[in-house]
Amino acid sequence: MKCDQQMNNHFIDVILPIPLQKAFTYHITMAEAGFLKPGMRVAVPFGKSKIYTALAYKIHNNPPTAYEAKTIHQILDNKAIVTEKQLEHWQWIASYYMCSLGEVMRAAMPNAFIIESETIISKVEDTSVNESDLKDEEFLIYEALQHQSSLKIQDVITILDKKRVLPIINSLVEKGIVQLQEEIYQKYTPKLVRYVRLQEHYKSEKKLQELLEILSRAKKQREVVLSLFQMEAVSKNAIKVSELSEKSGTSSAVIKALIDKDILEEYRIRTDRVNFDGEVTSTEKQLNIHQQKALKEIVTSFEDKSVVLLHGVTSSGKTEIYIKLIETQLQLQKQVLYLLPEIALTTQLVSRLQNYFGEKVSVFHSRYSGNERVEAWNNILNNSEKAQIIIGARSSLLLPFRDLGLIIVDEEHELSYKQFDPTPRYHARDAAIVLGNIFKAKILLGTATPSLETYYNALEGKYGLVEIKKRYNNVMMPEIELVDLADMYKRKRMKGHFSERLIEEMTEALEDGFQIILFQNRRGFSPIVECTTCGNSPQCPNCDVSLTYHQYRDQLRCHYCGYNSAMLKSCQACGNMTLDTKGFGTEQIEEEVKTLFPSRRVARMDLDTTRGKYGFEKLITRFEQREIDILVGTQMLTKGLDFRYVKLVGILNADNLLNFPDFRAHERSYQLMTQVSGRAGRTDFRGKVLIQTYNPNHNILQQVSTNSYTEMYKEQLNDRYNYKYPPIFRLIKVTLKHKDYNRVSLASEWYAKSLKQFFKINVLGPEFPPISRIRNMYHKNILIKIPQKQSLQKTKQAITKIDNSFNSVKDFRSVRVIINVDNY
Ligand code: ADP
Numbered sequence: 001m002k003c004d005q006q007m008n009n010h011f012i013d014v015i016l017p018i019p020l021q022k023a024f025t026y027h028i029t030m031a032e033a034g035f036l037k038p039g040m041r042v043a044v045p046f047g048k049s050k051i052y053t054a055l056a057y058k059i060h061n062n063p064p065t066a067y068e069a070k071t072i073h074q075i076l077d078n079k080a081i082v083t084e085k086q087l088e089h090w091q092w093i094a095s096y097y098m099c100s101l102g103e104v105m106r107a108a109m110p111n112a113f114i115i116e117s118e119t120i121i122s123k124v125e126d127t128s129v130n131e132s133d134l135k136d137e138e139f140l141i142y143e144a145l146q147h148q149s150s151l152k153i154q155d156v157i158t159i160l161d162k163k164r165v166l167p168i169i170n171s172l173v174e175k176g177i178v179q180l181q182e183e184i185y186q187k188y189t190p191k192l193v194r195y196v197r198l199q200e201h202y203k204s205e206k207k208l209q210e211l212l213e214i215l216s217r218a219k220k221q222r223e224v225v226l227s228l229f230q231m232e233a234v235s236k237n238a239i240k241v242s243e244l245s246e247k248s249g250t251s252s253a254v255i256k257a258l259i260d261k262d263i264l265e266e267y268r269i270r271t272d273r274v275n276f277d278g279e280v281t282s283t284e285k286q287l288n289i290h291q292q293k294a295l296k297e298i299v300t301s302f303e304d305k306s307v308v309l310l311h312g313v314t315s316s317g318k319t320e321i322y323i324k325l326i327e328t329q330l331q332l333q334k335q336v337l338y339l340l341p342e343i344a345l346t347t348q349l350v351s352r353l354q355n356y357f358g359e360k361v362s363v364f365h366s367r368y369s370g371n372e373r374v375e376a377w378n379n380i381l382n383n384s385e386k387a388q389i390i391i392g393a394r395s396s397l398l399l400p401f402r403d404l405g406l407i408i409v410d411e412e413h414e415l416s417y418k419q420f421d422p423t424p425r426y427h428a429r430d431a432a433i434v435l436g437n438i439f440k441a442k443i444l445l446g447t448a449t450p451s452l453e454t455y456y457n458a459l460e461g462k463y464g465l466v467e468i469k470k471r472y473n474n475v476m477m478p479e480i481e482l483v484d485l486a487d488m489y490k491r492k493r494m495k496g497h498f499s500e501r502l503i504e505e506m507t508e509a510l511e512d513g514f515q516i517i518l519f520q521n522r523r524g525f526s527p528i529v530e531c532t533t534c535g536n537s538p539q540c541p542n543c544d545v546s547l548t549y550h551q552y553r554d555q556l557r558c559h560y561c562g563y564n565s566a567m568l569k570s571c572q573a574c575g576n577m578t579l580d581t582k583g584f585g586t587e588q589i590e591e592e593v594k595t596l597f598p599s600r601r602v603a604r605m606d607l608d609t610t611r612g613k614y615g616f617e618k619l620i621t622r623f624e625q626r627e628i629d630i631l632v633g634t635q636m637l638t639k640g641l642d643f644r645y646v647k648l649v650g651i652l653n654a655d656n657l658l659n660f661p662d663f664r665a666h667e668r669s670y671q672l673m674t675q676v677s678g679r680a681g682r683t684d685f686r687g688k689v690l691i692q693t694y695n696p697n698h699n700i701l702q703q704v705s706t707n708s709y710t711e712m713y714k715e716q717l718n719d720r721y722n723y724k725y726p727p728i729f730r731l732i733k734v735t736l737k738h739k740d741y742n743r744v745s746l747a748s749e750w751y752a753k754s755l756k757q758f759f760k761i762n763v764l765g766p767e768f769p770p771i772s773r774i775r776n777m778y779h780k781n782i783l784i785k786i787p788q789k790q791s792l793q794k795t796k797q798a799i800t801k802i803d804n805s806f807n808s809v810k811d812f813r814s815v816r817v818i819i820n821v822d823n824y
C-alpha cells in the first residue's frame, strides 16, 4: 500500500459538511483521479471511526504537509451533482460571510445527499416497491426494515458484512424506499380536489341512450349527465365537480344523487404543488401603459446594468411585469429563479405563476421531505422541463442551476432574506446578485419600499432604477389617517384599544360588505404581567425577558426559548393576588374585536395560529373566500398578499414599531406600515388606513401617510451618515456567548481590545444586547464599523487573525463566537 501510494501521487481535496477551516486532503488512485470531478460525492473516513459524505473539490498532486492523507472509501456518484458554478458561488459565500465551505455545503444540499455514520434510516411508508427491481444488497436492507423500524449505518454494515455501504443506501434513497431519520418531516399534504366521471359501463353510446331514457323524468340529473358527456368529449382533462355543476347549471346535490345511484363515479386527485397537473388557466394579461413603460425601461437598463431595482407602489402590478420578463427567458431556454422572502407565505403567488407557466414551475419548499428535495435538486441539475422557473426562499439560491438567465428578488427589502442562524449568515439578495453575475444573468429587485442600501445603490448608479407610481387600474393609493391616541384617551373616545374613529370606519366598511385587516406587531395577549402591589413581573428562567401572557391557553410563555408555565394566581414576590396585564398583543385585539362586532367572523394570523399544518394557507384561503370579515395579525399580513375585498386596514399602535431599539427601526416602520396599508383597496375602490399613535407628528408617520418614500430615504440616509451606519458604513457584528456571566464579559473585553488595536474608534462595545441572556446563555456584542474606503478583505483577515488568537486562549475556548457580516 505504502509503495503504491508513493508511486502514484494523486490527491483530492474534499469539502466535509462540518465547520473546518480548510478543505481536507485524501489519497486517491490514478484511476480514481481520472474519474473524479469536482462536485462528485465521495465517502471518506474522518477522525477515529466516522464516515462522512464529502464533496470532491480539487484533484491534484500535492500531499498534505501536516498529516498523512488517508484513502477515500469510495466514489458515490457517476457524475457531479454539484456544478462548478455552484462551487464558485459557495466559495464566495464562505469567504464573504466568514464561514467554512462545509457549512455552506450543509445548508445547500438536501440531507439525503450527505449520509454519514450517525445517520439513521427508515422505511418510507406507502410506497409500492417492486422487489424484483432491487439489487440483492438493497433487498437485504429493505427486508431488514420490514422487521425493524429503523437502522443505523452500523447495522447496515453488519447486515451486509461490508464497510462501504453508502452507495447502497444512496440508491435506496433515490428509489424512494428509505428515508433518513432526521427528515421525517410533516409531509406536505396537497389539497384534494373532487372530480367525477361517468361510470365505465355507461360509456358506450347505447348504454348512454338507455341511461338518458331512464333519467327522462329526472330533468336535472339528465342535464348533468349530458353536460358531463359533452365535457368528456371535448377535453381529455379530468372534470371537477365544481366545473360540472357550473356547466350544467345544477347544484352539487344533484351530482351527489347521481354518485349515490352509481351512475357517476367520484374520485379525488391531489392538486400537488410539486407536480402541477392542472391546466394553464390564465390567459396572458395586457400590461397597462405604466407597466409597459416600466418593462421597456427595465429591458433597456439591463443592456448595461446587471441589477435593476423596480420600485413600484403596492398593487402597481409588478408581478405581471415579472411574468413578461420570465417569458422572454423561457423563449431563450434559460432558467429563472424567483426568490421570495418566505415560501410558506406565498401560496398566492405560486398559484399565480402556475396558472401562467403550468408545469414549468418548480417550488423549492423547506417543508418538502428529503426525497422531494432530492427530486427538485435533480430536476434543476438536469435542466429538466419541470425546472425552468424555480420559486423558492433564500436557500434556493444554493441549487445546482445550469443556465440561469434571470433572478427576481421579490420584496427585496424583507428582513427574512438574511439568514441569522445558523451559518452561513448570508443575505439572499446580495448572494443572488453574485450568483447572477457568475451566470452573467440579470437580477431584478422588486419592491414598493426599497431597503435603504438598495435605493442608495440605485441612486449611485450601481443598479438601474425603474419606478411605477400608479396602482394598476388607477385605483388611488389608500387614504391614510393618523389617530391621536393621547387625545382619544383624554376625551374618553376609546373602547379597549380601539379609538372611536377606528370603530366608525370598521362599522362602515363591514356594512358595505368589505373586509378588514388589523395589524398589531406583537402576538399573545399581553407582553407584560405585572403585580400592582410590588411591581414584580414574572421572568423567563432561561432568558432575560418577561413572560408574555397567552389567554387562550392561560399560559405564560417566553417568545425567545419557548418556555411556558400556567398563568400564576398570585405574585411570586409578594404573594398578593394583584397580577395585572400590560400592553397588548394580537390575541387581545382579536378578543376585543369579537366583543365589539359579535356578529362578525374574526380570525387571527400570527405564529401561534399558523404553526400547525397549513395553518397559514388555510387562513389565506378562508379570507380570500370571504369566510372571514376581520383578520387580525402580525407582520405576516404584510407579505405581498393580494386580497380583493379589503377596504380598511387598521394599525393598532405604531409607536412600538417606531421605538424598537435598532438603527433600522424607522426604515422598517415605514416599510411595514406602507406594506400593510398596501393591502387595502387593491381592485377598484379606494382603500382606507387608520394608524393609531401617540406621536401623530412623527416624521415617519407623516411620510407613510403622504407616501413620501424619497423624503423618508433622505432623512434616514442623513442619520446613517451622522451615526456611521449602512449603507454609508459596513457592519460586522461579533457576538460572544457563554453560560457564565463573568467569562463572557472577560472574553468580550479581550476581543474588543484586540479589535480596537486595528480599527480604533470604529469598534463599539462590548455591550449586552437588550436581552442579554437567552436560553441560559449570556450574550455580548461587539460592533465593527467599516468605512467605505477601508478594504473589506483586509478587515476580515484581521478579524480572522484575532479570532484565531482568541481561540488559542485556554479560558476562552468554551466561549462561542459568532461573526455576522452585514448583520442587519
Ligand atoms: P404588486 O405586485 O405591484 O403589488 P400585483 O402584481 O399583485 O401588484 O397586481 C395587483 C393586482 O392587479 C393583481 O390582482 C393583479 O392581478 C392585477 N393586475 C396587475 N396588472 C394587471 C394587468 N396588466 N391586467 C390585469 N390585471 C392586472
Ligand code: ZN
Pocket (backbone or CB within 6 Å): 540, 541, 542, 543, 558, 559, 560, 561, 562, 563, 775
Ligand atoms: Zn426564555
